[in-house]
Amino acid sequence: MGKMGKSTRPAYRGSQTVDPEIWVETYADSLYGYAYVKINNSSLAEELVQDTFVAALGARKNFRGNSSEKTWLFSILKNKIIDHLRRKYRDKVQSLDTVSDQGLDEYFDDRGAWLNKPGKWKDNPQERYEQNEFLTVLRDCLTFLPSRQSDAFQFREMRDFDSEEICKILGISSTNYWVVLHRARLAIRACLEKNWF
């Protein structure tokens, strides 16, 4: 790549130099905010953003400008996040139960009717303090779940991953995913009913 001179301009489609300063200024905050929500750890989020920029610098020749630069950077970051979490959960998940979540006997009788029928909840929490209490109870409920169920639920409902991403992270099939998440929802619903509503 010897033929182009040093340019201080941001390099958009086609051209091959990039000013890291402009990249950082333009994208660091939004990439970081995204990573932080998913990972919930500031130094790790910074690290993943840095890795994303490095990967992008290395691969910019392959960037064809089919998508915007921003979309491209986000897609690199998303993969980094999923890889990171997958590595983290690989060891944990294998040491636990294989999916033994087949029966739902605690919840339904053999004709498929509710054993403990969902009750009427009091009015939805509108006030801020009520909502905070609700979240506290919910977090407590999560600690009673088997860890895979709790992880799957949190990834889906609190960190905004989609089902495909969660299957990758937890290394489970989509069928198992439905079972795990459904069990988590049944358990959390019942726990909230008992302890909050």
Place this chain on the structure above:
Amino acid sequence: MKIWLFNCKEVSHLVSQSMDHKIGLSKKIGVRFHLLMCKHCARFENQLTLIRSLLKKSSTASTTPKMDEEAKKQMTRSLKEYQDQEQQ
């Protein structure tokens, strides 16, 4: 599949699935039909939706964090170093 004969166990599972994914039209109709007649499953659905909306509210209420300025400077420096090395 006899969609008119879904029981609560089947319906609750489909309700849970439909929160993440589209389910087929005939299943959807079967679920709606069941929910019209079964207040327990209807509650189950409403409660899952409520849990989701409260969690969403709490995450949008907290402002998105920005990256530390010092970290940004450092990042810019190391990216420049990386780039220089690569160009040599």
